[in-house]
Amino acid sequence: MENMEVNEIFDIAIVGCGPAGLSAAINGANRKKKVAIFGTEFCSPKLHRAPSVENYLGLPNLTGEEMRKRFLGHLDVMKLSINKNKITGVYPEEDGFALQAKDKFYKTRTVVLATGVSTVKPIDKEVEYLGRGVSYCATCDGPLYKGKKVIVLAYNREGLEEANYLAELAAEVVLVPVLSEKDAQGVTLEQKIKVVKGKPKGIIGEMWATGVALEDQNLSADGIFIIRESVLPDQLVPGLEISNQGIKVDRSGATNIPGVFAAGDCTGAPYQLSKAAGEGQVAALAAVKYLDELKNKAREQLATV
CATH class of the missing domain: 3.50.50.60 (FAD/NAD(P)-binding domain)
Structure with a gap:
């Protein structure tokens, strides 16, 4: 510190x-x-x-x-x-x-x-990969992924705002919104953000996290940001x-x-x-x-x- x-x-x-x-x-x-x-x-x-x-x-x-x-x-x-x-x-x-x-x-x-x-439980392998490609804070760790591809799992409005912040740094941002449309109202996403709908099931990786498994598909990335209330x-x-x-x-x-x-x-x-x-x-x-x-x-x- x-x-x-x-x-x-x-x-x-x-x-x-x-x-x-x-x-x-x-x-x-x-x-x-x-x-x-x-x-x-x-x-x-x-x-x-x-x-x-x-x-x-x-x-x-x-x-x-x-x-x-x-x-x-x-x-x-x-x-x-x-x-x-x-x-x-x-x-x-x-x-x-x-x-x-x-x-x-x-x-x-x-x-x-x-x-x-x-009320939201961790997805599979989330805790195991924390600090190894998984982060809870875009402002803290976003600069590490400058020019790279990231996934944002947004469980609240803040997650949408964090995706916009990451769009200024990363080459590609994939947003998985895990919140209601009502909670998302009023937030305008950057054009470069790709929105993929689906329920996150777990983190994919070996020594380092390499993506997110949704119910119907797998997404790959260099880093994953999980934004929740707590x-x-x-x-x-x-x-x-x-x-x-x-x-x-x-x-x-x-x-x-x-x-x-x-x-x-x-x-x-x-x-x-x-x-x-x-x-x-x-x-x-x-x-x-x-x-x-x-x-x-x-x-x-x-x-x-």
Whole structure:
């Protein structure tokens, strides 16, 4: 991470703006920590779609959308905002972590992962070829494919925009749109982009990824870019321990990486609103305790010099 541009320095960076992430943000801010919230354009679609919420203590008979607006309203009261830059990597450093969002980097002392559960599972061999011809970030890795052929699997609107960016670099761009026509409205594709419709089944390759297998045909390319709403947790944070249930955490929300905590649906079932909000609070308070302990250790070391 040498020579990177650090735009901000935070005490707690929260990745995700669902109930767990927003709860973590509010509790971290209440403890006078500098908090950053990184989320999507719409927080949170899962809650928005709920026809009713009957089991949240003290707030009966609300729709999911009414609950969502109350959560966001709480952020407004506390003058907290959501950074819409998508985090694609979290990397440990000597005194904290660097968070990458395309060509921007943010510095934080602790991280709370509240990424929820992705409804889109990895395609066959996707994870195995990550970093070997498969990438989740066109801005990060696009320059490596200047003058070459690339495939973009676009699961959201951002994927279409990334295809346009790659069209400026690559000799050929093949776009496989895996999103609804409604979500694609308003995006004009560069003329050189070739659109191929089909459902991606897996990555083709040997030592290096060489293409994508669709249901009815195979596509070849020098590089493949897979653009979704969220990155798999263990790919987002290298070395993070996960299980079949989700990210492995203790009762404080601590992961196997010191300074990294997790909360909400990404830690496993039950996938309940109250559980997510509660875990967000616990993880934030654990991050605050971790920060205070680091500060006390630093003071003790100075006192002994």
